[in-house]
Amino acid sequence: DVLGVAVIGAGRMGADHVRRLHRTIRGARVAAVADVDAERAKRLADTVPGCAAHSDPEAALSSAGVDAVLIASPGPVHEEQILAALERGLPVLCEKPLTPDTASALRVLRAESALGRRRVQVGFMRRYDAEFRRLKRLLDEGELGRPRLLHCRHRNVTPAPGFTEAMMITDSVAHEVDTVRWLLRQEITAVTVLRPGTGGVDEPQLVLFETDGGAVVDVEIFVNCGFGYQVQCEAVCATGSARIGDGHAMVTHSAGRWGGEIVQDWSARFEDAYDREVREWVEAARRDEVTGPDVWDGYAAAAVCEAGVRAQATGERVPVPLIGRPELYG
Ligand code: ISE
Numbered sequence: 001d002v003l004g005v006a007v008i009g010a011g012r013m014g015a016d017h018v019r020r021l022h023r024t025i026r027g028a029r030v031a032a033v034a035d036v037d038a039e040r041a042k043r044l045a046d047t048v049p050g051c052a053a054h055s056d057p058e059a060a061l062s063s064a065g066v067d068a069v070l071i072a073s074p075g076p077v078h079e080e081q082i083l084a085a086l087e088r089g090l091p092v093l094c095e096k097p098l099t100p101d102t103a104s105a106l107r108v109l110r111a112e113s114a115l116g117r118r119r120v121q122v123g124f125m126r127r128y129d130a131e132f133r134r135l136k137r138l139l140d141e142g143e144l145g146r147p148r149l150l151h152c153r154h155r156n157v158t159p160a161p162g163f164t165e166a167m168m169i170t171d172s173v174a175h176e177v178d179t180v181r182w183l184l185r186q187e188i189t190a191v192t193v194l195r196p197g198t199g200g201v202d203e204p205q206l207v208l209f210e211t212d213g214g215a216v217v218d219v220e221i222f223v224n225c226g227f228g229y230q231v232q233c234e235a236v237c238a239t240g241s242a243r244i245g246d247g248h249a250m251v252t253h254s255a256g257r258w259g260g261e262i263v264q265d266w267s268a269r270f271e272d273a274y275d276r277e278v279r280e281w282v283e284a285a286r287r288d289e290v291t292g293p294d295v296w297d298g299y300a301a302a303a304v305c306e307a308g309v310r311a312q313a314t315g316e317r318v319p320v321p322l323i324g325r326p327e328l329y330g
Pocket of ligand 1: 223
């Protein structure tokens with residue numbers, strides 16, 4: 001009972017997932033690929049024997065041998081693609097964001113709630129990173145006492161073409177939104193964005209979160225740092241602190257100097273996390289379960305990002321309104 005997966009979106013992420021499902025994940029096969037660009041869909045489908053190519057995502061969902069869907073298309077089309085998958089009762093792994101705003105995230109949440117069971121996982125892959133898991137375990141064990149502060153750094157060498165200031169929140173800090181909620185098991189209740197300097201320089205920016213458990217979080221977001229890809233997190237707790245992401249796997253000493261390397265992008269830093277994420281999603285889908293971040297997490301992230309974009313534009317502290325958590329996501 002191999003899981004037949006339709007991959008929607010043949011861009012960088014879609015192509016990466018097709019390669020991963022085909023080469024490194026057991027128990028799954030890529031049954032269909034869809035992309036609005038029919039040529040691009042075909043080129044990617046051709047890398048997997050017997051894989052069908054479509055330009056219409058719905059046709060891919062109805063394609064022979066499709067049992068599950070991996071959505072790696074642009075955020076604005078996620079809603080209709082998720083709803084189409086839910087109509088067919090298919091398990092979904094949807095790259096972040098779940099949808100670009102709260103209203104559409106709520107429509108997905110209501111559609112899934114109407115089914116009465118969870119089908120959709122959101123691609124917040126940091127939850128599958130070994131270092132983040134270690135930090136989470138330590139915080140859960142409680143030996144350091146209650147977490148009071150999290151200091152996070154998120155640096156990219158340079159952003160993708162067309163990257164906007166709002167995307168620093170919706171595309172980049174969206175990851176911290178999820179890791180903070182997951183690490184602390186708390187909801188984020190307010191966002192403030194501070195920027196250094198006066199005019200001209202847009203970054204780095206400092207994003208501040210307050211949580212319903214009384215913790216405070218600062219996130220440095222610097223998408224044009226030029227020197228490397230860095231994702232770091234330090235938890236300051238009542239009786240100690242713990243920090244991950246320093247990347248000191250190897251330190252060299254030579255000719256009177258010491259040093260190491262900084263990875264240049266997320267594919268080097270999080271390759272293992274992506275593998276583990278997709279492997280666990282496939283295993284859960286074969287058991288008809290969702291074990292990863294779900295639609296509630298996608299909705300909460302959308303709500304925090306919406307507040308964050310407003311905080312960024314206005315300089316104000318913006319509260320995050322959330323609906324009550326439905327029982328399905330308890
Ligand atoms: C990108 O979409 C990611 O997911 C990366 O992890 C993040 O570092 C980058 O800033 C985003 O644009």
